[in-house]
Amino acid sequence: MIVFKQHGVTAEELPGNWSDRCRKIPAGMRPLAAIRRCRRGRQIYGRGDPAEHWYRIVSGAARKCALKADGRRQIVDFLLPNDFFGFTAAPRHAFAVEAVADGTLVACYPRNRLESIAKVDPELNQFIREAAFEAISRLQSRLLLLGPMTAVTRVGLFLLEMAERSPAVRTSVVELPMSRYDIADCLALSVETVSRALTGLQRRGAIDFDGKRTVRIVDIGALSSDGDGSIATREFIPGLSEVAQSLL
Amino acid sequence: MIVFKQHGVTAEELPGNWSDRCRKIPAGMRPLAAIRRCRRGRQIYGRGDPAEHWYRIVSGAARKCALKADGRRQIVDFLLPNDFFGFTAAPRHAFAVEAVADGTLVACYPRNRLESIAKVDPELNQFIREAAFEAISRLQSRLLLLGPMTAVTRVGLFLLEMAERSPAVRTSVVELPMSRYDIADCLALSVETVSRALTGLQRRGAIDFDGKRTVRIVDIGALSSDGDGSIATREFIPGLSEVAQSLL
DNA sequence: CGCGTTGTTGATAGACTTCAACTTTTGTGG
DNA sequence: CCACAAAAGTTGAAGTCTATCAACAACGCG
Secondary structure (H helix, E strand, O other): OOEOOOOOOEHHHOOOOOHHHHOOOOOOOHHHOEEEEEOOOOEEEOOOOEOOEEEEEEEOOEEEEEEOOOOOEEEEEEEOOOOEEOOOOOOEOOOEEEEOOOOEEEEEEEHHHHHHHHHHOHHHHHHHHHHHHHHHHHHHHHHHHOOOOOHHHHHHHHHHHHHHHOOOOOOOEEEOOOOHHHHHHHHOOOHHHHHHHHHHHHHOOOEEEOOOOEEEEOOHHHHHEOOOOOEOOOOOOOOOOHHHHHHO | OOEOOOOOOEHHHOOOOOHHHHOOOOHHHHHHOEEEEEOOOOEEEOOOOEOOEEEEEEEOOEEEEEEOOOOOEEEEEEEOOOOEEOOOOOOEOOOEEEEOOOOEEEEEEEHHHHHHHHHHOHHHHHHHHHHHHHHHHHHHHHHHHOOOOOHHHHHHHHHHHHHHHOOOOOOOEEEOOOOHHHHHHHHOOOHHHHHHHHHHHHHOOOEEEOOOOEEEEOOHHHHHEOOOOOEOOOOOOOOOOHHHHHHO
16 A cells, blocks of 8 residues: 555545546436547647537547647647536637547537527536536646746646546556647646656656556655745645645 | 838727627626725635625726745736636635725625526526636636747737737727736746846837836737747737737 | 835846757557 | 557757846835
């Protein structure tokens, strides 16, 4: 059994909020779902495409991203199972969404039909509203990740966020569906810096690898604290659960 | 008359999207509004406060921010007239919101009563949904501002965003309600860097000042292009209007 | 007028990016 | 099943940008 050095919390107790996101999908919208299977890199919708559907990740993972003139990507959000996306008040999507994992399953819901049903179905209405509110929370957490902090701290907090959003039972083991390049584009760092940060965290004993994309969180204190030992994030990441907050 | 050097577009034609945000507020929610007047720096709600209201800025400006352990702030969003805020699926607010301008007027709507009315009022429902979607758009734009780019570009894009969100008729003149410190905390830069960037843009002839907090946008090309003249943001900021996109 | 706040400018140190070389992993076709 | 090429990941050295520290100027308010 893995025990976190600083706090004596077993790995299994590392809190996740995944179950929170598994609220029952309203009966009214279930029959409207069209399931699509996407290979790695496959575009789910592009920038400028008419916004005719809302989407939900069933399994796998996707990235919401913008393309800059110099060819570099900026990843705005990672979508994991049960995340809804594609919300916009505008008639067209402002960002592209692409599958990250091979064989990602996406449920597509026709927007106009969903909106018609919502007119007479309070349950569906509340569901959509809360899905949108969760997207807001996710984006706000991501904004904090881009604040002024060192690369190591940023990568560490990213791993924590992924751990909490992960559906895995043992949340101390994080499966990263995305490449180092994706992480870099998401954290506004270069690939090399991400790689060095991960290596640094490993050397420090904060994490360990069971493969390039499988991370074991060993010492959650070392993960979130800065290099000099000072804790940089107390009361800082609202997206993290209460328990994780207290650990920071 | 001010003419933009690169494109020959008069100042008055610089497009704003403020009128888009002035959609009529549904009749059902108007009588519920309680108006609050806030002095500069006054907290509208704090982190951890029960989320019992939704809010709308009537006049003035506010900042949504998180406090880090080292005492530094991270500003997640600036709220301008007609922006709605306070949305959350959680029972408590994750961020604090404080007035930036003196005498800021805020409309407060009781959340539970609004939700009750929404159950039977499709119009109100759609209104709330779209207000939330707009918050999502705003946050996504802000995420792009924190991507990897130089401080000058970041400040320039910030000015453009403020210009487009401004209710002023002549959108080439931007009134900044916030201090340099606020801008720094919003863009993840130091105050000194923000100051230097503004001075640099002025020297380059991209902007001019009618006072510390009144900026005239003179050359929109120089504002959004990088130091070496290369344009860094084409097709990049979905939050900007189509016309501004074409100018970038 | 004095004092605190806000804003500007300069010099230095530190962090990240970039460029380059290299290793490991993955996938594909013979 | 192996060979080979492409993609993904790692590591090192040098350059650039920004933060920090420090000093000072401008502004606002009692």
